Amino acid sequence: MADRKPLYLMTPALVWLSLFMVIPCLLILALAFFRRGIYGGIEYDFTFENIALVFDPLYAGIFIKSAIIAGQAALIASVVGYAAAYAIAAMPKSRQPLLLFLAILPFWSNYLVRTYAWIVLLNREGLIVSVARALGYNQELPSLLYTETAVIVGLVYNYLPFVILACYAPLARMNAEITEASRDLGAGGWTTFRRITLPMTVPGIATGFVFVFVLSIGNFVTPALLGGGQFQMIGNLVYAQFLTANDWPFGAALSMALIAIMMGLLTLQTFATERASGGRVRDADG
Amino acid sequence: MTSALLSIRNVEKHFNKYHAVDGISLDIRENEFFALLGPSGSGKTTLLRMLAGFETPTVGTILLDGKDVSRIPPNHRPINLMFQSYALFPHMTVAQNIAYGLEMEKLPRAEIKSRVEEMMEMVQLPHLAGRKPDQLSGGQRQRVALARSLAKRPRVLLLDEPLGALDKKLRGEMQLELKRIQHQFGITFIVVTHDQEEALVMADRIAILRDGKLLQHGTPLEIYEYPQTRFAADFIGVMNFFPARLVDGALRAADGSAFRATVPDTIGAGEEVLAAVRPERLHLGAGETENRLTGTVRAMAYHGLDLQVHLDTPLSPQPVMLRLTADAAEGHALSIGDTITAGWSARDTRVFAG
Numbered sequence: 001m002a003d004r005k006p007l008y009l010m011t012p013a014l015v016w017l018s019l020f021m022v023i024p025c026l027l028i029l030a031l032a033f034f035r036r037g038i039y040g041g042i043e044y045d046f047t048f049e050n051i052a053l054v055f056d057p058l059y060a061g062i063f064i065k066s067a068i069i070a071g072q073a074a075l076i077a078s079v080v081g082y083a084a085a086y087a088i089a090a091m092p093k094s095r096q097p098l099l100l101f102l103a104i105l106p107f108w109s110n111y112l113v114r115t116y117a118w119i120v121l122l123n124r125e126g127l128i129v130s131v132a133r134a135l136g137y138n139q140e141l142p143s144l145l146y147t148e149t150a151v152i153v154g155l156v157y158n159y160l161p162f163v164i165l166a167c168y169a170p171l172a173r174m175n176a177e178i179t180e181a182s183r184d185l186g187a188g189g190w191t192t193f194r195r196i197t198l199p200m201t202v203p204g205i206a207t208g209f210v211f212v213f214v215l216s217i218g219n220f221v222t223p224a225l226l227g228g229g230q231f232q233m234i235g236n237l238v239y240a241q242f243l244t245a246n247d248w249p250f251g252a253a254l255s256m257a258l259i260a261i262m263m264g265l266l267t268l269q270t271f272a273t274e275r276a277s278g279g280r281v282r283d284a285d286g
Numbered sequence: 287m288t289s290a291l292l293s294i295r296n297v298e299k300h301f302n303k304y305h306a307v308d309g310i311s312l313d314i315r316e317n318e319f320f321a322l323l324g325p326s327g328s329g330k331t332t333l334l335r336m337l338a339g340f341e342t343p344t345v346g347t348i349l350l351d352g353k354d355v356s357r358i359p360p361n362h363r364p365i366n367l368m369f370q371s372y373a374l375f376p377h378m379t380v381a382q383n384i385a386y387g388l389e390m391e392k393l394p395r396a397e398i399k400s401r402v403e404e405m406m407e408m409v410q411l412p413h414l415a416g417r418k419p420d421q422l423s424g425g426q427r428q429r430v431a432l433a434r435s436l437a438k439r440p441r442v443l444l445l446d447e448p449l450g451a452l453d454k455k456l457r458g459e460m461q462l463e464l465k466r467i468q469h470q471f472g473i474t475f476i477v478v479t480h481d482q483e484e485a486l487v488m489a490d491r492i493a494i495l496r497d498g499k500l501l502q503h504g505t506p507l508e509i510y511e512y513p514q515t516r517f518a519a520d521f522i523g524v525m526n527f528f529p530a531r532l533v534d535g536a537l538r539a540a541d542g543s544a545f546r547a548t549v550p551d552t553i554g555a556g557e558e559v560l561a562a563v564r565p566e567r568l569h570l571g572a573g574e575t576e577n578r579l580t581g582t583v584r585a586m587a588y589h590g591l592d593l594q595v596h597l598d599t600p601l602s603p604q605p606v607m608l609r610l611t612a613d614a615a616e617g618h619a620l621s622i623g624d625t626i627t628a629g630w631s632a633r634d635t636r637v638f639a640g
Contacts, residue, residue, distance in 0.1 A: 175371060175373065177369045177370075177371050177373035178373045178374075178375065178376075180340060180360070180367075180369070180373065181367075181369055181373035181374075181375070182375075182386070183339075183340075183359070183360045183361050184338060184339075184360050184361070184366055184367050184435070185361075185366070185386050185387035185390055185434070185435070185438065186361045186362075186387055186390030186391060186438065187361055187386075187390050188361055191390070195386075196375060199377045200375075200376065200377055
């Protein structure tokens with residue numbers, strides 16, 4: 001029909017995104033197919049070398065390692081965040097906004113400052129070690145800082161609010177009569193959670209998981225500060241190519257691979273969410 | 287008393303200082319279609335939730351087959367509830383929804399399958415087994431919810447405003463359908479409703495609730511013809527009220543004329559009362575009836591089946607309503623402003639404390 005949608009309202013966003021997102025991405029993509037100059041810089045002859053190098057076991061290994069770390073962070077954040085969201089959604093309606101506000105409060109402070117705070121906590125003479133000492137633990141503690149665990153802890157901490165928000169939305173939307181119906185039909189509390197609440201809120205968990213994964217796999221600040229250069233994640237590798245190795249074409253190829261992974265996951269998640277929410281067929285008769 | 291399947295004994299439910307249910311005792315028999323009728327805030331839904339197990343009585347007990355079930359959680363009661371919102375599981379198909387309760391009983395797979403099929407047959411939806419709830423119409427969802435809660439063959443099925451979300455025509459069909467299904471399964475139905483017509487049509491017995499208290503219970507006929515309180519008379523159907531006073535054993539209307547009626551013993555001499563009559567008991571013309579009134583036609587509403595005439599009369603501050611059958615209406619070509627006389631008999635007159 002002729003009901004005109006105000007599409008023109010999208011124009012500013014479209015212009016902004018094309019200017020500052022699509023065009024730079026295309027430039028980086030183009031860069032990936034050129035050769036690196038001997039003293040840095042770019043030589044404009046076409047090559048697939050950079051792309052092929054991404055699949056070199058050395059670099060592919062870093063991709064896999066990053067994916068494993070991001071996956072662990074996303075998994076832990078999803079479990080912890082879902083539990084928190086569940087608890088908030090179970091509170092009286094009047095208190096929920098305050099609790100949500102508290103959950104996302106860390107977001108309002110600087111990312112770097114928060115990550116440095118973790119260094120203070122995990123340090124050899126940091127708070128955790130001091131507390132352990134005070135409690136009478138005198139043996140040498142395993143190093144907390146500059147480990148893979150520290151990186152995962154930092155990533156989970158940083159992205160937890162995303163998961164809480166993503167899981168809270170479907171939990172809060174659930175009609176209380178649905179879980180009551182499950183109880184009424186003979187299910188206990190755990191069965192009701194497993195068969196009703198959890199499946200109905202999977203889209204929220206998936207959104208949270210993918211968010212944390214995508215943000216973690218490309219992150220370079222947390223691995224640099226809490227990993228202490230013990231190992232590299234893709235983010236650090238890309239950073240190094242552009243800023244220290246001066247190999248922009250290879251850095252471009254790496255970032256393209258990273259973006260491809262992220263886009264793939266986000267697309268998958270969007271489709272999965274759409275399917276889980278019933279597919280919107282609406283051909284009811286009668 | 288002994289034949290009661292479900293016995294509600296002096297039950298109260300307090301929410302802080304508010305008494306949602308305030309001392310209700312009721313016996314509900316096996317195979318009965320029972321209606322809890324009341325306006326919103328009357329406590330009918332709270333009472334229903336206590337029967338289902340979602341609320342625990344603050345005071346009193348609920349007996350099922352003579353056993354106290356007041357504190358048994360909902361998943362261990364042989365009582366099922368059909369929710370007002372139907373509460374179908376959106377991520378499951380129609381067949382999965384119906385099977386859910388049976389799976390909780392750990393029935394063999396084959397039996398679950400055959401019972402689900404039987405249930406879908408009963409609600410006439412076998413072709414929709416694979417649909418998800420949001421692919422169904424409101425009426426279909428209502429049938430699925432009914433099938434799901436009946437599949438477990440509960441001792442008692444509770445229905446919370448079961449027809450509230452349906453349009454008027456469908457509601458009429460479903461009233462009869464529910465009665466048929468109740469009869470076929472021989473299960474006790476307790477339905478909560480604020481719709482008096484629904485209660486009259488469906489129920490074997492009706493309890494009228496108000497402010498957490500039980501006002502009256504009885505068959506639809508008893509409730510409609512012999513309401514015990516002014517509230518019940520007004521809530522069920524339409525009632526015309528005439529202020530009157532009991533003088534020397536006779537009822538005197540505002541203008542001094544007399545009403546003939548049986549006055550309850552509880553009313554003393556000189557007391558202000560209300561004489562009442564149903565619109566369909568009023569007849570045009572004085573005839574041989576004991577009571578009569580004269581009034582002017584203020585408005586008329588044609589309903590097909592009958593003609594509703596509103597009369598202004600000095601006997602009542604509110605307009606008095608008459609319901610004339612199509613035949614009677616044709617016999618008297620009424621128009622607005624006409625002065626007419628209507629009569630009714632003493633045995634159709636009820637008297638309530640003012």
